Amino acid sequence: MVSVIKIGGSLAKDRSSLVRLCQRLVFxxxxxxxxxxxxxxxxxxxxxxxxxxxxxxxxxxxxxxxLAMDQYGLLLKDIIGEARLVYDLDDTLQYxxxxxxxxxxxxxxxxxxxxxxxxxxxDSISAFIASLLKAEKLILIKDVDGIFTVDPMKxxxxxxxxxxxxxxxxxxxxxxCIDEFLPRIxxxxxxxxxxxxxxxxxxxxxxxxxxxxxxxxxxxxPSRALL
Amino acid sequence: MVSVIKIGGSLAKDRSSLVRLCQRLVFxxxxxxxxxxxxxxxxxxxxxxxxxxxxxxxxxxxxxxxLAMDQYGLLLKDIIGEARLVYDLDDTLQYxxxxxxxxxxxxxxxxxxxxxxxxxxxDSISAFIASLLKAEKLILIKDVDGIFTVDPMKxxxxxxxxxxxxxxxxxxxxxxCIDEFLPRIxxxxxxxxxxxxxxxxxxxxxxxxxxxxxxxxxxxxPSRALL
Numbered sequence: 001m002v003s004v005i006k007i008g009g010s011l012a013k014d015r016s017s018l019v020r021l022c023q024r025l026v027f028x029x030x031x032x033x034x035x036x037x038x039x040x041x042x043x044x045x046x047x048x049x050x051x052x053x054x055x056x057x058x059x060x061x062x063x064x065x066x067l068a069m070d071q072y073g074l075l076l077k078d079i080i081g082e083a084r085l086v087y088d089l090d091d092t093l094q095y096x097x098x099x100x101x102x103x104x105x106x107x108x109x110x111x112x113x114x115x116x117x118x119x120x121x122x123d124s125i126s127a128f129i130a131s132l133l134k135a136e137k138l139i140l141i142k143d144v145d146g147i148f149t150v151d152p153m154k155x156x157x158x159x160x161x162x163x164x165x166x167x168x169x170x171x172x173x174x175x176x177c178i179d180e181f182l183p184r185i186x187x188x189x190x191x192x193x194x195x196x197x198x199x200x201x202x203x204x205x206x207x208x209x210x211x212x213x214x215x216x217x218x219x220x221x222p223s224r225a226l227l
Numbered sequence: 228m229v230s231v232i233k234i235g236g237s238l239a240k241d242r243s244s245l246v247r248l249c250q251r252l253v254f255x256x257x258x259x260x261x262x263x264x265x266x267x268x269x270x271x272x273x274x275x276x277x278x279x280x281x282x283x284x285x286x287x288x289x290x291x292x293x294l295a296m297d298q299y300g301l302l303l304k305d306i307i308g309e310a311r312l313v314y315d316l317d318d319t320l321q322y323x324x325x326x327x328x329x330x331x332x333x334x335x336x337x338x339x340x341x342x343x344x345x346x347x348x349x350d351s352i353s354a355f356i357a358s359l360l361k362a363e364k365l366i367l368i369k370d371v372d373g374i375f376t377v378d379p380m381k382x383x384x385x386x387x388x389x390x391x392x393x394x395x396x397x398x399x400x401x402x403x404c405i406d407e408f409l410p411r412i413x414x415x416x417x418x419x420x421x422x423x424x425x426x427x428x429x430x431x432x433x434x435x436x437x438x439x440x441x442x443x444x445x446x447x448x449p450s451r452a453l454l
Contacts, residue, residue, distance in 0.1 A: 012277070012281075015280065015281055042273055042276070042277070043270075043273055043274075045273075046269055046270055046272075046273045046298075047270075047298065049269070050239070050269070050302055053242065054239075054242055054302060054305065054306070056302065056305045057305055060301050060302065060304065060305040063301055064298045064301050064302065067294050067297055067298050067301075068298070070294055071273075071274065071291045071294050071295070074287050074290055074291050074294075075277055075281060075283065075287070075291065077287065078281065078283045078284055078287040079281070
């Protein structure tokens with residue numbers, strides 16, 4: 001079954017670690033069906049700057065930010081020459097068994113089924129695409145180890161959640177590295193999601209193999225949080 | 228006949244003057260058929276940053292930069308609510324007599340007939356689109372008054388060309404505010420081009436009416452330069 005892997009835009013801050021991550025995904029794609037969804041990163045930051053500066057409508061900014069994901073997807077394609085660019089959901093069936101990078105604008109503009117706001121970023125968009133593809137797993141690759149009890153940059157006592165339910169994230173309105181809308185879509189689509197560090201690509205292999213490692217699993221069903 | 232007007236990305240530096248410019252274009256579109264092509268501006272600058280940082284291929288960077296034009300086009304649509312977004316050349320016929328903003332990615336990705344390099348920016352792309360539309364005039368709106376003999380920021384003796392031939396621009400490899408490829412495409416497509424300041428929108432009206440004013444006319448045929 002397919003796993004959708006979102007590569008966060010923040011990983012583009014460090015070229016060599018992004019390249020290493022991409023190489024690992026190429027390797028993993030030999031035995032796993034992987035569809036990459038790009039984040040927005042600096043491209044989306046530029047959109048956000050104009051959103052603030054020009055007081056753009058959420059509608060327009062949402063579309064511009066999705067084009068930012070296309071831009072980052074093209075950048076990833078430049079790194080992973082052998083990957084196939086996918087514009088349409090029909091293409092994804094055709095390209096099974098081949099590492100694919102989804103450029104989401106065409107799909108998202110035609111379906112247009114998520115709310116248009118900054119609460120819906122590439123996290124939620126990748127979850128939505130994962131649900132369309134009936135993916136088994138959604139893996140969000142970030143520049144942090146997972147979801148923490150409190151901000152680990154500000155509090156040395158922060159602990160990582162090994163497991164946390166989407167409902168708990170929603171209920172406690174926890175500030176974390178994921179976008180606000182994501183827990184809702186995980187519950188609605190009953191999708192399991194993993195938040196994994198892109199600086200340790202071996203952990204992605206652990207997720208794919210169902211092996212224990214350092215990352216956070218977000219369950220779409222009620223479950224006890226696990227530290 | 229249609230006039231293609233490219234709004235340079237640099238004009239987004241000053242929101243109020245960009246809004247004023249857009250309002251004037253709405254007014255002018257009542258009596259003139261106007262198709263707007265967006266520049267790339269800061270959106271393209273972000274692409275250029277990653278082009279340098281990641282040593283991206285020209286092919287990929289070219290596509291990313293065209294998506295930057297789409298982004299700026301959406302921003303312009305947010306300012307000009309009544310404008311129609313155009314994705315296809317067929318649409319342009321349908322929307323005649325209505326102010327249109329062309330989002331060029333679909334057209335450019337399907338035709339793919341310009342060289343993929345940073346010598347080809349939104350100046351050349353708007354010229355290419357103007358030729359496809361058989362436009363009478365191509366108007367490039369910039370944040371400068373026109374093309375100068377030398378850089379007016381560095382030399383107080385700089386004089387503006389009222390008229391200059393594309394051939395002279397090519398031959399003397401003059402550094403100016405237009406991209407390097409533009410003169411070639413103007414000659415090939417026999418297209419008249421005007422470089423006009425967006426800070427003085429009344430000059431655009433002068434161009435449309437064939438009235439004298441402060442701007443530079445670039446002729447596709449040989450002609451004596453006029454200061």
